[in-house]
Amino acid sequence: MTDPLDFGRTVARLVRADVTKLSHYWVVLIGFCAIFVLAVPGTMLFHWAEQAANVASNSGYDFALSVVNRLVDAATPIVYVLICILFAIDVSNSTLKCILTRPVTRMELLCSKYVTALGMVLLMVTMLWVVALGAGAFYHGLGDLTENDYVIFEGSYVLGQFAIGTGFVLLCLSAVAALGVTVSTFSSTMGGAIIIGMILFFFFDMASVIPASLGFTLSLGGEPLHVPLSTLGFTNQLLVPLDLLGDLPTGIPIRTWWTPEILRMVVTCTTYFWIFFAISAVGIRRRDFTL
Amino acid sequence: MSACSRRLTLLLLAVATAAASQEAGPFQRTKFEFPGTIQDQLLADVDGDGRLDVLIIHGAAGNLDDHRLAICRQDDSKGFLPCVFEDLPDTARALDVGPLDTAPGAELVLLTDEGILVSSWQGSGFGPPAALEAAATIFAGTDQDVPRPIDLLFDLDGGGGRELVLPTLEGPTLVRAGEAPQVLASPAEVSYSAGSRNGDINSFLRRHYQRRITAQHLTPDVFVEDYDGDGRKDVITMLDNVLRVFLQDEEGGLPTTPSLIEERSTIGDDELRSEFTGEATTFAQLDGDERADLIVMKWGSSEKRTRMDRAIFYSREDGGFSDRPDQVVRSESVFPDFDILDLNGDGRRDLVIPFFHVAPAQAVRVMTQNAIKIQFRLFLMRPDGRYAQGEGKAFVRVDRRVVLDYHLDILRLIFGNEAAPTGRIAPLLDFGADFNGDGYADLAADDGSDRLRIYWGNEQVRYGNSPDLVLPFESTLSYDLIDADGDGRTDLFGYHGTRPVREEIGGRHHAVKRKRRERERARRAEARRAREEGEEKAPEERVRLEILMSR
Numbered sequence: 001m002t003d004p005l006d007f008g009r010t011v012a013r014l015v016r017a018d019v020t021k022l023s024h025y026w027v028v029l030i031g032f033c034a035i036f037v038l039a040v041p042g043t044m045l046f047h048w049a050e051q052a053a054n055v056a057s058n059s060g061y062d063f064a065l066s067v068v069n070r071l072v073d074a075a076t077p078i079v080y081v082l083i084c085i086l087f088a089i090d091v092s093n094s095t096l097k098c099i100l101t102r103p104v105t106r107m108e109l110l111c112s113k114y115v116t117a118l119g120m121v122l123l124m125v126t127m128l129w130v131v132a133l134g135a136g137a138f139y140h141g142l143g144d145l146t147e148n149d150y151v152i153f154e155g156s157y158v159l160g161q162f163a164i165g166t167g168f169v170l171l172c173l174s175a176v177a178a179l180g181v182t183v184s185t186f187s188s189t190m191g192g193a194i195i196i197g198m199i200l201f202f203f204f205d206m207a208s209v210i211p212a213s214l215g216f217t218l219s220l221g222g223e224p225l226h227v228p229l230s231t232l233g234f235t236n237q238l239l240v241p242l243d244l245l246g247d248l249p250t251g252i253p254i255r256t257w258w259t260p261e262i263l264r265m266v267v268t269c270t271t272y273f274w275i276f277f278a279i280s281a282v283g284i285r286r287r288d289f290t291l
Numbered sequence: 292m293s294a295c296s297r298r299l300t301l302l303l304l305a306v307a308t309a310a311a312s313q314e315a316g317p318f319q320r321t322k323f324e325f326p327g328t329i330q331d332q333l334l335a336d337v338d339g340d341g342r343l344d345v346l347i348i349h350g351a352a353g354n355l356d357d358h359r360l361a362i363c364r365q366d367d368s369k370g371f372l373p374c375v376f377e378d379l380p381d382t383a384r385a386l387d388v389g390p391l392d393t394a395p396g397a398e399l400v401l402l403t404d405e406g407i408l409v410s411s412w413q414g415s416g417f418g419p420p421a422a423l424e425a426a427a428t429i430f431a432g433t434d435q436d437v438p439r440p441i442d443l444l445f446d447l448d449g450g451g452g453r454e455l456v457l458p459t460l461e462g463p464t465l466v467r468a469g470e471a472p473q474v475l476a477s478p479a480e481v482s483y484s485a486g487s488r489n490g491d492i493n494s495f496l497r498r499h500y501q502r503r504i505t506a507q508h509l510t511p512d513v514f515v516e517d518y519d520g521d522g523r524k525d526v527i528t529m530l531d532n533v534l535r536v537f538l539q540d541e542e543g544g545l546p547t548t549p550s551l552i553e554e555r556s557t558i559g560d561d562e563l564r565s566e567f568t569g570e571a572t573t574f575a576q577l578d579g580d581e582r583a584d585l586i587v588m589k590w591g592s593s594e595k596r597t598r599m600d601r602a603i604f605y606s607r608e609d610g611g612f613s614d615r616p617d618q619v620v621r622s623e624s625v626f627p628d629f630d631i632l633d634l635n636g637d638g639r640r641d642l643v644i645p646f647f648h649v650a651p652a653q654a655v656r657v658m659t660q661n662a663i664k665i666q667f668r669l670f671l672m673r674p675d676g677r678y679a680q681g682e683g684k685a686f687v688r689v690d691r692r693v694v695l696d697y698h699l700d701i702l703r704l705i706f707g708n709e710a711a712p713t714g715r716i717a718p719l720l721d722f723g724a725d726f727n728g729d730g731y732a733d734l735a736a737d738d739g740s741d742r743l744r745i746y747w748g749n750e751q752v753r754y755g756n757s758p759d760l761v762l763p764f765e766s767t768l769s770y771d772l773i774d775a776d777g778d779g780r781t782d783l784f785g786y787h788g789t790r791p792v793r794e795e796i797g798g799r800h801h802a803v804k805r806k807r808r809e810r811e812r813a814r815r816a817e818a819r820r821a822r823e824e825g826e827e828k829a830p831e832e833r834v835r836l837e838i839l840m841s842r
Contacts, residue, residue: 054565054567054591054592054597055595055596055597147689148621148684148685148686148688149684149685149686150681226698247664247694250646250666251689252694
């Protein structure tokens with residue numbers, strides 16, 4: 001029986017090695033630079049578009065939320081592709097063989113990849129929020145959330161709610177990351193990982209455009225909960241918490257985060273995460289990395 | 292078709308519409324169904340029993356020309372009698388139903404392209420129409436179209452019978468029994484356009500010819516309300532931003548020229564350049580002083596197209612208004628509509644303003660959840676006659692916010708079998724009801740999934756997070772909320788089977804419209820022939836009504 005502390009230490013060492021490796025790898029650096037490059041001019045374009053269309057945001061928070069809403073959709077495929085090549089980098093550089101010659105179990109290796117992938121997702125979301133809030137402060141100002149000069153929410157409350165919402169976004173992104181790691185587990189080359197990864201990603205993404213009217217209705221505490229088939233394409237679920245956050249700039253407090261829609265999102269994304277984790281666990285146990 | 296067989300057909304229709312009533316919580320539910328397509332509806336006391344009856348202007352399925360009036364009368368047990376049907380003449384353009392004299396029963400007033408027809412209620416239907424010599428209305432000489440209900444009958448002197456106010460080019464024309472018609476000087480505006488906007492092929496061919504001209508006559512809105520708080524009803528006309536008030540004197544007379552003319556504008560010169568900006572004026576008694584206050588609404592601005600500013604000018608003791616607004620309510624929405632209601636029963640009028648935030652999240656919500664989120668902002672009038680406003684602040688403060696989800700199946704709306712409703716979509720989300728008769732405004736919210744949620748109102752105007760009552764009720768985009776039986780509790784009428792009517796005048800569809808009419812006339816002639824020969828097929832479209840009478 002593996003000592004959990006030893007397991008954790010090994011995973012941490014592997015993650016540190018991954019981070020060192022990835023921070024020197026130009027594909028990964030370009031990927032994150034692309035997210036930043038996408039975010040900054042994207043934010044400026046969004047501001048110009050608002051001005052051109054005469055639909056200015058009400059506040060810096062409103063602006064930041066709208067920006068993140070758009071950018072997270074654009075940046076997710078980039079990080080996903082980087083996650084897809086996590087194993088392929090090790091395989092193509094033969095570093096995986098070196099790692100497996102050490103006293104490292106395959107489960108520890110898999111968990112380290114998951115932690116690295118989640119770290120990459122966290123970095124992406126942090127970058128987007130920093131750019132979006134920075135731009136929001138620049139164009140509209142932050143501070144307390146006001147409407148017609150009346151304070152409707154204190155800044156700390158808004159930021160706290162943004163943090164909770166981001167947590168739910170990360171939960172959904174962790175399912176996306178799990179899909180990436182699963183693809184990575186079965187790939188030997190970076191090209192193959194990217195191609196298979198993108199096919200699967202767009203497969204799930206396309207499922208999200210199934211008309212929302214198609215689905216089934218569950219009863220949740222006596223209230224009907226419509227579950228559209230588009231939920232199968234779980235990638236769009238990350239917009240659900242952002243939708244709830246969108247209430248704040250309109251003066252509506254978030255009384256509870258446990259709305260039926262959030263519950264549906266949590267169940268969907270958690271289920272997908274564990275399915276992908278199980279598949280990748282099976283894959284890494286059976287895979288012959290010595291070739 | 293002989294008159295006898297026509298009567299027989301209408302009788303069979305009446306039998307087919309036998310209303311099914313059943314209890315539904317604190318309501319009595321009644322459902323009607325009969326062949327045809329709703330074109331419009333009105334509620335009026337036809338038989339003089341003090342209860343409002345439902346009148347449905349409808350056409351035969353797929354027929355643009357064959358207009359009928361279904362009259363569904365209320366019985367004395369919150370139910371309805373089977374509908375009776377009246378054919379409307381092809382010449383009918385507008386109609387109203389109400390007591391024109393003090394005799395029991397209402398009159399049906401029809402404005403036609405040739406004149407005015409009046410017929411009285413005779414127990415089971417309206418009698419033969421009689422021509423009324425009054426004035427040439429704006430409908431004189433117009434093409435056939437769907438007859439529309441228009442308020443023509445007003446009880447100006449409080450005598451029980453009503454006076455007729457006719458829309459004419461010279462201005463509203465007041466017709467009282469035994470008196471010559473009186474024209475109130477508030478003439479229609481006539482605008483025109485000459486040229487090629489109608490898709491005139493000749494304009495492309497660079498030839499010299501007299502181009503077609505489109506002219507549009509715009510008569511003012513006409514209100515009959517007490518404007519100055521003297522207890523007598525006045526006539527107020529409104530066209531653009533100009534309010535013309537004809538004050539009634541002690542003898543019941545009205546001046547021919549306006550007693551007062553009010554015009555306020557809040558649009559700045561820089562905003563006039565913006566295509567998004569518009570302005571409209573209305574009036575209402577807001578602060579409880581019985582005198583009308585002005586509300587000038589401006590929508591759009593050079594910075595934000597969805598901005599809606601409602602500038603309020605409170606009436607002063609001398610009846611005048613200040614040049615600058617006393618208060619401004621700023622909100623944001625796509626539509627300029629709002630409600631003026633007494634929500635907490637204090638005798639003062641509160642504002643209910645729908646707020647719709649244009650944000651990507653809304654599009655996402657429609658995409659992933661088939662729902663839109665609509666916020667209502669409530670502004671409560673305080674005892675000092677003003678809405679809450681902070682010291683040194685430019686705008687009124689929101690007192691309450693109510694958020695409702697509305698299920699909106701976009702695809703079904705676009706591609707579904709049921710015809711889209713006439714005009715703008717107006718879901719049943721309404722604060723104007725008092726279902727339990729406690730004097731407080733209840734919130735009726737159709738969730739778009741055939742369920743009606745009711746939130747009881749209270750003195751504090753705080754609605755619960757969850758509804759107090761949920762009833763099955765077919766979602767509708769066309770409804771009436773009114774106390775139809777005079778018991779102090781609001782009743783609900785939902786209409787289904789509405790046909791869209793293209794309202795463009797003189798546009799490029801004009802020729803197509805005319806062609807369609809000709810085709811429909813031919814089809815109707817064929818249908819009549821088939822009826823006479825016993826080959827009539829069942830129409831596909833059906834008019835449906837669902838009524839909840841409060842108990």
